[in-house]
Amino acid sequence: MTSAALASLNGKSPTILGLQDVRVHYPMGKDWLGRPKALAHALNGIDLQVRAGETLGVVGESGCGKSTLAQLLMGLIKPTSGTLDWIYNNARERSSNVQIVFQDPQSSLDPRLPVWKVITEPLFVQRSAPRRDMREIAARVASQVGIRTEYMERFPHQFSGGQRQRIAIARALSCDPDIIVLDEPTSALDISVQAQILNLLAELQRSRNLTYILISHNVSVVRHMADRVAVMYLGQIVELGSASEVLERPRHPYTQLLLEAVPRLGVAVDDAQVSAPTELPGNRNLPTGCFFRDRCPKATAGCEKPQALLPARVDVGVGVGAARSAEWVRCHLQSV
Ligand code: ADP
Numbered sequence: 001m002t003s004a005a006l007a008s009l010n011g012k013s014p015t016i017l018g019l020q021d022v023r024v025h026y027p028m029g030k031d032w033l034g035r036p037k038a039l040a041h042a043l044n045g046i047d048l049q050v051r052a053g054e055t056l057g058v059v060g061e062s063g064c065g066k067s068t069l070a071q072l073l074m075g076l077i078k079p080t081s082g083t084l085d086w087i088y089n090n091a092r093e094r095s096s097n098v099q100i101v102f103q104d105p106q107s108s109l110d111p112r113l114p115v116w117k118v119i120t121e122p123l124f125v126q127r128s129a130p131r132r133d134m135r136e137i138a139a140r141v142a143s144q145v146g147i148r149t150e151y152m153e154r155f156p157h158q159f160s161g162g163q164r165q166r167i168a169i170a171r172a173l174s175c176d177p178d179i180i181v182l183d184e185p186t187s188a189l190d191i192s193v194q195a196q197i198l199n200l201l202a203e204l205q206r207s208r209n210l211t212y213i214l215i216s217h218n219v220s221v222v223r224h225m226a227d228r229v230a231v232m233y234l235g236q237i238v239e240l241g242s243a244s245e246v247l248e249r250p251r252h253p254y255t256q257l258l259l260e261a262v263p264r265l266g267v268a269v270d271d272a273q274v275s276a277p278t279e280l281p282g283n284r285n286l287p288t289g290c291f292f293r294d295r296c297p298k299a300t301a302g303c304e305k306p307q308a309l310l311p312a313r314v315d316v317g318v319g320v321g322a323a324r325s326a327e328w329v330r331c332h333l334q335s336v
């Protein structure tokens with residue numbers, strides 16, 4: 001954890017990004033008047049504050065809205081409703097302030113470009129540096145991620161998977177962002193290479209005071225990297241808190257179910273994946289009441305109440321006064 005992240009846990013680090021009740025609904029199909037036949041409810045009221053210098057882990061099953069959240073932060077899609085506020089370093093273009101590293105460097109790097117062009121692509125797009133400087137910038141960033149500068153004329157396929165992910169990280173760094181969204185950054189890599197990439201990311205975070213939003217299926221990756229963890233279910237954050245609280249003392253029945261799929265602490269959990277026993281219910285017709293109640297082993301009749309009547313958040317922080325940690329769950333059973 002960086003000192004900035006530590007300060008943020010004590011409430012001292014500035015909020016860099018705030019989301020208020022953000023919804024993203026994708027239109028599905030069209031009727032004869034061109035109106036959408038149905039909506040995919042990808043995000044359903046996300047409230048989130050990201051603090052400068054922290055690593056915020058985001059976990060949840062496939063289809064819960066993680067990539068939609070990433071695209072939203074990248075400015076690639078707009079919220080259907082709700083607001084995103086870039087609170088810190090507001091003067092900068094969002095496009096240079098937030099960058100992304102995808103899961104699979106094989107498909108995310110343009111195979112036709114030499115590495116120096118791959119790395120400086122964001123700068124080309126934004127025209128934020130003179131063309132004649134690009135080779136030099138690429139070489140400088142490459143050396144920071146452990147890619148030899150004499151390889152700058154090579155093409156992505158001439159590198160190993162781990163090296164390609166280093167190149168993807170260099171590309172994200174080329175325009176000196178404050179925030180990097182890491183969307184399953186090591187899932188496509190061998191275990192031994194995963195650790196190297198995670199260590200590199202941790203080192204870069206320290207030296208550049210980066211803020212990471214780390215999307216991952218892999219609990220051991222999140223445990224290793226994250227200061228705080230947000231657990232997503234059907235487009236909502238159902239539990240948010242410090243990584244140690246959420247992963248070691250999960251409060252929400254969904255988080256408990258996810259973590260049951262992972263071997264107990266202290267056991268090697270290198271390739272443990274978050275997976276829950278049954279299918280995620282469709283998000284075209286959202287359930288009324290608590291979204292999780294159909295799968296929840298603890299559900300009671302009260303969970304069927306419309307969402308508006310259920311508490312949106314139940315504070316479950318530990319400690320007292322100003323030292324109280326900011327942990328919450330979206331489960332009314334915690335308050336009864
Ligand atoms: P995750 O990354 O957690 O697997 P996604 O954000 O990709 O989840 O998807 C969330 C939900 O939104 C899924 O039900 C998915 O089918 C739907 N969805 C994502 N992108 C689109 C799209 N472009 N059009 C329609 N539905 C989409």
Ligand code: MG
Pocket residue numbers: 066067068
């Ligand atoms: Mg995804």
